[in-house]
Amino acid sequence: MKKFASLLLVSILGGVISIGAYKFFSDSPEKVEQASVFEQPTLLPTNFVNNPTKTSNAANAGIDFTVAAEKTIHAVVHVKNKITTVAPRSIWDLYNGTGRPQTQIGTGSGVIITPDGHIVTNNHVIKGSNEIQVTLNNNKNYIAKLIGTDPSMDIALLKIEADEELPYISFGDSDNAKIGEWVLAVGNPFNLTSTVTAGIISAKGRDLNEGDNLSQSFIQTDAAVNPGNSGGALVNTDGELIGINTAITSQTGSYIGYSFAVPSNIAQKIVSDLLEYGDVQRGLLGVSGGSLNSVVAEKLGTEETQGFYVSKVFTDSGAEKAGIKAGDVIKKLDDVKVSKFSDLSGYLSSKRPGDVVNVTVLREGNYKKIPVELKKEKVRASVNLMNMKLENLNKEDAKKFDINYGLKVVDNKNKQLFYDLGITPGYVLVEVNGNKVKSAKALQEFIDSYGEDKVKILAFINPKGQYERFIFR
Incomplete structure (x- = not known):
C-alpha cells in the first residue's frame, strides 16, 4: 500500500513537472519575440546624398512643373x-x-x-x-x-515677321500671385535652347531704389536668374506669364538667391499703351508723400506704421477734386493693400488716365473710401539747352529721319553753335554724351540733375539726314 502511494505521488509530481515544462517552452518564446519587437531601436538616416528614392518637396506636394x-x-x-x-x-x-x-x-x-x-x-x-x-x-x-x-x-x-503662327505665353494676373507660390523662370541666355529654373515668390512690391524710381514695384523670387536671362518669363504652374525677369541683387554679378521681375499687369499695360498710343500713358493720382514706418510715424504723431502718408495734394489733380487731404494715410487702392510706397506706385503703373481707383484712406481714426479719377501726366514739349530751343519730334520728322527719338532744333541763339558749327533750326539732336535723347522731359531731367556744364558731346542729324558729332572741351 505504501509502495502504491509512493508511485502515485511520483506520478503526480511528474505530471506537474511535465505540464510546467510544456507551458515554459510553449509560452516563453512568444513573450521573448514580442519583447524583441518593441525594444528594437529605430534607425533614422541622417545623410540623404545619392538616395534614389528621395524626391523634392514640390514633388511630394504633388506639384508638376512639366506642363508649365x-x-x-x-x-x-x-x-x-x-x-x-x-x-x-x-x-x-x-x-x-x-x-x-x-x-x-x-x-x-x-x-x-x-x-x-x-x-x-x-x-x-x-x-x-x-x-x-x-x-x-x-x-x-x-x-x-x-x-x-x-x-x-x-x-x-x-x-518680328514670321511666316507662321508662333508659340506664345498668355498674360496672367500678377495681383493674384501669392507669396510662397511656386514659379518658373524661363530664359534663353546662351542662344542654345530655353532653360528653366524653379523657385517661389519671396516677396511682392519690392523697390530696389527705395522710392527713387516712382514706378518700381518688383516681384522677388528665389528662382535662379543669371545675366542673359534678363527679359525672360516668370510663369506660374499653369504656364501663365506673371512677370518679366529683370534684375538680380548680387555682389558677384551672378545669382545668389534674389531675382526680380516686372509684374505682368504692369508689363501688359505698357505693351497695350505702346501698341495703341505709341508711348506709355501714366495715370496720376496727384499726391506726394512717403511710406510709413515706426520712425516716420513717431515724427508724424500717428500710431500707423503701414501705408502711404499723404504730405501734399497737387492742385487740379484727381486726388484734390475727390477730396483727399494732406495727413491722410492711404491703406488700399481698390482691393490691393498699400503697406509701402511701392505698393501704391506699382498698382498705379497698371492704370491709365481716366481710370477710377477706389482709394481707402485713414483720416482721424476713420476709414473712408474715396473714388479718384486718374489724370494724364503732362508731357513736356520743349527744353532749352545751351541757348537752343528743342522740341519733341512730330510724326513727320520721325518718319523723315526714320528714328523714334531725338529733339528738333527750332531756335538757336548760341552764336558759336549757330555760326561756327552751323547748327541751325531743322537739326535733330539725337545724343548727349553718347546717350540717346528720348524726350524733352528726359533731357530736362539730365540738365536738372547734372547741369549743362556736364554736356561734353552732342550728336545731331542734319537736315540732309547726315550724322554730325561735336566734342566740347
Whole structure:
C-alpha cells in the first residue's frame, strides 16, 4: 500500500513537472519575440546624398512643373543687339571730331506674347542698339523691329515677321500671385535652347531704389536668374506669364538667391499703351508723400506704421477734386493693400488716365473710401539747352529721319553753335554724351540733375539726314 502511494505521488509530481515544462517552452518564446519587437531601436538616416528614392518637396506636394515648362519654353527667345558707335581712336580723330565705328554685342532673353510675333524684353537688353536679332527655340533667326520702350520700368516691345503662327505665353494676373507660390523662370541666355529654373515668390512690391524710381514695384523670387536671362518669363504652374525677369541683387554679378521681375499687369499695360498710343500713358493720382514706418510715424504723431502718408495734394489733380487731404494715410487702392510706397506706385503703373481707383484712406481714426479719377501726366514739349530751343519730334520728322527719338532744333541763339558749327533750326539732336535723347522731359531731367556744364558731346542729324558729332572741351 505504501509502495502504491509512493508511485502515485511520483506520478503526480511528474505530471506537474511535465505540464510546467510544456507551458515554459510553449509560452516563453512568444513573450521573448514580442519583447524583441518593441525594444528594437529605430534607425533614422541622417545623410540623404545619392538616395534614389528621395524626391523634392514640390514633388511630394504633388506639384508638376512639366506642363508649365512645355507651355513656355518654345515662347522664350534669345535676343542679341548690335551697338555701333563712332569714337575717336587717335588725337587727330579727337581734334577733327571724327572716329571709326566700333561694334558691341549684348544679349538677353525675350517672351513672345502674340502669335504674330510681338516680343517683350527688357529695355536694358536692347538699349542703344542699331540692330536687334531674335533667335527662336527652333534656331530660326529674325531681325526685330523696336516698337517702343518704357525705360522707367525697363520694358521694351519688339516685333518680328514670321511666316507662321508662333508659340506664345498668355498674360496672367500678377495681383493674384501669392507669396510662397511656386514659379518658373524661363530664359534663353546662351542662344542654345530655353532653360528653366524653379523657385517661389519671396516677396511682392519690392523697390530696389527705395522710392527713387516712382514706378518700381518688383516681384522677388528665389528662382535662379543669371545675366542673359534678363527679359525672360516668370510663369506660374499653369504656364501663365506673371512677370518679366529683370534684375538680380548680387555682389558677384551672378545669382545668389534674389531675382526680380516686372509684374505682368504692369508689363501688359505698357505693351497695350505702346501698341495703341505709341508711348506709355501714366495715370496720376496727384499726391506726394512717403511710406510709413515706426520712425516716420513717431515724427508724424500717428500710431500707423503701414501705408502711404499723404504730405501734399497737387492742385487740379484727381486726388484734390475727390477730396483727399494732406495727413491722410492711404491703406488700399481698390482691393490691393498699400503697406509701402511701392505698393501704391506699382498698382498705379497698371492704370491709365481716366481710370477710377477706389482709394481707402485713414483720416482721424476713420476709414473712408474715396473714388479718384486718374489724370494724364503732362508731357513736356520743349527744353532749352545751351541757348537752343528743342522740341519733341512730330510724326513727320520721325518718319523723315526714320528714328523714334531725338529733339528738333527750332531756335538757336548760341552764336558759336549757330555760326561756327552751323547748327541751325531743322537739326535733330539725337545724343548727349553718347546717350540717346528720348524726350524733352528726359533731357530736362539730365540738365536738372547734372547741369549743362556736364554736356561734353552732342550728336545731331542734319537736315540732309547726315550724322554730325561735336566734342566740347
